[in-house]
Amino acid sequence: MSWMKASFALMISLTLGLTGCGQQSEQASIQGAATGSTYQLMTEYLEPAADKIWSSAGAIITIEGEQDLQPTTDEGWAAVVHAASVVAEGGNLLMLRGYAADQGDWVEYAQGMTRAALKARQAAIDQDAEALFNAGGEIYNVCRACHNKYIVEAGEI
Numbered sequence: 783m784s785w786m787k788a789s790f791a792l793m794i795s796l797t798l799g800l801t802g803c804g805q806q807s808e809q810a811s812i813q814g815a816a817t818g819s820t821y822q823l824m825t826e827y828l829e830p831a832a833d834k835i836w837s838s839a840g841a842i843i844t845i846e847g848e849q850d851l852q853p854t855t856d857e858g859w860a861a862v863v864h865a866a867s868v869v870a871e872g873g874n875l876l877m878l879r880g881y882a883a884d885q886g887d888w889v890e891y892a893q894g895m896t897r898a899a900l901k902a903r904q905a906a907i908d909q910d911a912e913a914l915f916n917a918g919g920e921i922y923n924v925c926r927a928c929h930n931k932y933i934v935e936a937g938e939i
Contacts, residue, residue, distance in 0.1 A: 816880025823881060828872040832921055834865035835902050839915040852911035859909050866903035869921060870896045883932055891928035898924055 816823070838858070842849045853859045873896030875881060882888050898920035905913035 814878055816875075816878055820876075820881050820883075823872070823875060827875075828869060831865040831868035831872070832925065835862060835869065835899075835914070835918050835921060838862045838865075838906075839911065839918040850911075852914070853906075853909075859906050862906035862914065863903055866899050866906055866917075869899035870903060873897075873899065887931060888928070891924055891931075894924040895921060895928075 818826075838851055838853055838861075840851050842851065853862060873892045873894075876892035876895070877889055882892075898917055902914055902917035902921060905911075905917050
């Protein structure tokens, strides 16, 4: 009877041990790696957030006159803070294995995007429309420079 108990205990220990190893392997495989394509990251994550920043800075001149785009409520500014935070973290994500095109210029552009987005976030926190406009311009310039270097004919990065 004790042999059966020992065998059962060994079997349970092995099962639990193997289950734990499988979970650790799965966890390690998703840490620090892309979960989709770079194109998906750009279009589903970064572009909507950047558009929020750009549509909240500057002015549009129409026949009816000038329309100031800056937020007019605390909630509006908070939405820009959120968008700028997304863009800042997006720069970090772009350096992950699976998103990074290389460890040279790509990383420089990604870091530049993060720096510019942090300026935009601070401008939104301060509710400083001029600083937000300038930071939005920096974000645009970094995006454009990166796209000029890395975009391919298929429309994916």
